[in-house]
Amino acid sequence: MSESDAHRRCPRGVGAALAVIPAVAALSGCETAQSILNPANTVASSIARLWWVMLWVAAGISLITFGLALYTVLRPARHQLGFSPRIIIIAGGLIWPAALLLPLLAYAVAHGHGMLSQPSEAGALEVHVTGHQWWWEIRYPDVDGAPIYDANELHIPAGRPVDVILTGADVIHSFWVPRLGGKRDALPGTTTVVRLTAEQPGVFRGQCAEFCGAQHARMVVHVTAHSEAQFNRRMRRMARMPRGDDGGRNALGRAAFGRLCAHCHSVDPRVRGNRGPNLAAVAERLWLGAGALKNGDGALLEWLQLHQTYKPGNRMPSHNLVDDDTRAAIAAFLENLR
């Protein structure tokens, strides 16, 4: 293969590479649960639109520059430059990028500002979310004079702005629900705010975006947007929750939970609990272990047995020493928390 042959291959190489993206996109589908390209509200849509605009502009710039570069090498010898080569530097290196970058900056500044939570704005719901290794603690605003605690699944009213006030309990985490907008870090010792607005009811997957240790990969948050009425109903229901009271049918499970689990976990939505996630409505959750195991029939028992397999290194001690009956009773007790 001669050298010039090698160069004539170059455009094909690039072309093939460019064709890969749509092909893979088609295979994977952009319409997935955590895709930036599958926006579910105005903020995420405007960022996705920004991406598509930047992509096409970038594709145009790339093709022009690659074309220019190839032309300079492959042109016939008689095609000499008819003007001072300095003009290329000034036009290509100075004027062109300035003309593209300034509007981009202006657009970004204006839009970025609009996405931030404005403290003066009335009507926003304030929810406190605390990142723990490796789960999310959630505190809703006061109902009847006391807050409501939950974990890993954030319920919000659709159509109303929600200010998620973030902090980190141990290390830095980052709260990110791509279909609803950008991420924000949850830092220990301080709070940050991210504005979340779901315009339609639905479930939106998110996960921790800042590396936070062993189970960073399994620190998922699900945001469920309800209609305003449903959301209010849920809050009131949580406030009145029977706190695991089943009329004494599963006394064994209740006692075992109290003995083995209650040091860390609370089943009362009005009590935060100690180190572990609040389990007030754990049976209603879509997932267990912050996205580690899908909830369903028998899932709670399976989780109690195998949580160190589903989520190795998580902070809950293994329950290998608990006998099967007790474990089943605890699971049954938890099944009743809804």
Next chain:
Amino acid sequence: MSGADRRLSPEELHRAFDRDWRSPPGLRSLTAVNHTVIGKRFMMTGFLYFLVGGILAMLIRAQLAIPDSRFMNHEIYHQVFTMHGTVMMFLFAIPVIEGVAFYLIPKLLGARDLAYPRLSAFGYFCYLFGGLLLLGSLLVGAAPDSGWFMYTPLSGARYSPGSGADVWLLGITFVEISAVSAGVELTASILKVRTAGMSLRRMPLFGWYMLVTAMMIVVGFPPLILASILLELERAFGWPFFDVAGGGDPVLWQHLFWLFGHPEVYIIFLPGAAIVSTLIPVFARHPIVGHDWIVASVIATGFISFALWAHHMYAVGIPHLAMVFFSAASLLVAIPTTIQFYAWIATLWAGRPALRLPMLYLFGFLVIFVLGGLTGVMVAVVPFDWQVHDTHFVVAHLHYVLIGGLVFPLLAGAYYWMPHVTGRMPSELLGQWGFWLIFIGFNVTFFVMHLTGLLGMPRRVYTYPEGLGWEWPNLISSIGGFIMSAGFALFIVDLLLHGRYGRRSQPNPWGAGTLEWAMAIPPPSYNVISQPWIGSRHPLQDQPNLEQEMARGEHLLGTPSPGHRETLGVSAISGDPEYVIRLPGPSWLPLLSGLAMAIFFLAFLAKLYWFSLAGLLLALAVMLRWAWINGLRVDSGPVDAGMELHIPLHVSAAEAPGWWGMIVLLVSNGAFFASLLFGYFYLWIVPMRTWPTPQQVDGGLHWSALTLLGVCVGAFSLRRAIIINRHGSTKRAEGWLITSALGGLAGLVGVITLALTEVPAAAGNAYAAITTVLLAYAGFHVLLGGILSAFALLRCRHGYVSPQRDLDLRVISLWWTYTLTVGLLSLAVMHGLPLAMGAS
């Protein structure tokens, strides 16, 4: 130096020079200091570490090829990805750049060696040992695992209790010593150790790029060294700089890290661009178009790159106005890069490009780097970054920038300079196969990875579930990764085969105009028989017969001076020869000081703190010995440098390399101090939690006064000693040196008492901790100042100082002036800030 010597034949000249310049064989090759040898060692070691980093990358791709993979567990995976980033950034990219620069800079500048040959050897050992420490931890499964930017508090003692984080902090600091010494070495060498007539305007672009890169290293690495020291102090002794419970702030780590980390990206890219700017005009067969535009762009890049660091922190929640500033700066830096890009295009357009193998890699560079630059502009846009930050989109972007910006130019450079290093030509066929495999494999891996990120996959996850659309792009990336590896395997085969079977290269095989091709290849130990007096930017093209004249010894320093290694020192700007530098030959001291530093770091890692102190003292002793054997004990008049030129030896020159080296070192030190003050103010202002406390320093003014008095006496006595010595009385100057040393002692007593009596226990809170560090920093400078004054006294006593030879005194005086400045500032900040802020 008589006329009779001029009749030596080239062969005799070669033997005469080689006798003084060649590096010793066998075990004693550890004493080698020559830049060609050290440069090759850096490159070889860096390439080996690159292979390690590459294997780690393949492990990552194997793990992520399928969802819910069980190939590695999280403990191993986290070590693997942390070490992949760490090895590639700290053990491959920077050291290989240093190696290339060490090898090429003296040759391109027509010199025989770098300014401080033993310093480069010392840097090599620091690099080697630090790297081995890191790799050793990987072998025993105790490698760092909190990611290559080591965010606190995850990397703190509570959440990373093992020794992995200590290995990182200590090992990287060890390697950074090497980087900073390389920065000092290259800055001073490029400014002072060139050939005659090479003004800055005539200096090859490679020299400009490396000058800016070296200065960026000098200023850019200290923030990370400081951050590493602070975090190690927190981990080892519980001094809370980053721990919220003690009033620290984890975000301070991010600021300090990226204050280093973003310039680092350009420290990596500029040398890549340097290779491109060197090769393009050769293969375009046309001088570079827009030379001055390129120089201005490179300098602008150097400055702007220090104003971008917070663009890694948009998601932290920094004020919006600050984000606008950093976003604007991040977009602005695209302009100097684009200017360089179009200067290359314009050069190709104006010339008649020849398509040789290195050009193939340059084209690979152009394509990949343009794409990386475009995604760089995208992530500089704040709202978009809020989405893609910490996703695989960013992973794709940074690999486009780093592999495009450095690895492709390095491969182009490898093929371009391979005949220079070995005297043999590489194989075009293997080279082309290697290129296409690497180029295609790279793009398959990383082009698709943008999509992986857009589909919402965060970086640094060791596993992912099915059903999120990430399966296909990950599998494709993994396949691409293995294609790329095959390409690198071919490159290695080519590298090994050509050394044995490649056909012999003719001199200057590419028809280049720069001086590295004016010597025999492979290059002799002394580079050039005589250093040319050049009159243009392309001496080989503009001065016919230059190579032959040089080889006959007709230019400067063409007469062997037995027992000495000599090279020219020039005026930094005009390139007029100023003095002859006599360079040191092979020495065990670099290895010994490297080993002493290794004792320090290993003992600290083993928590044997007193023992580690012994290592530090040993290193100081070896380095004082090193400084001791410099210089001359007799005055020497001007020497005959050939071509009717009579210039002094460097020991009696005003701007000797040692003086320049101290200036550059102090600039670096100043960057360290500035970072420390940044940390001090940051911890004061930003957390607003435990400060100001009732325990803040409000007394001790008398001890501060004693400190300042001591430092003033130390600094002014030394100046006095210089003046008196210059007036002819070295004997009387000795008295002032005694006063200076005593001043140091008084200052040390003052600052230690101040720290012990007035500052609360450092483990108590962030204020006490950072104040202690500030005082320790000042105290260290006073202590060393005193030791150096005593050292100067001994030098005078032993005849190394005379009215004509006062370099030692002037270098030490620089240290004292610096000490006075930082002492004043530290004490002013410590006492003044509570007063200034107390009112509010």
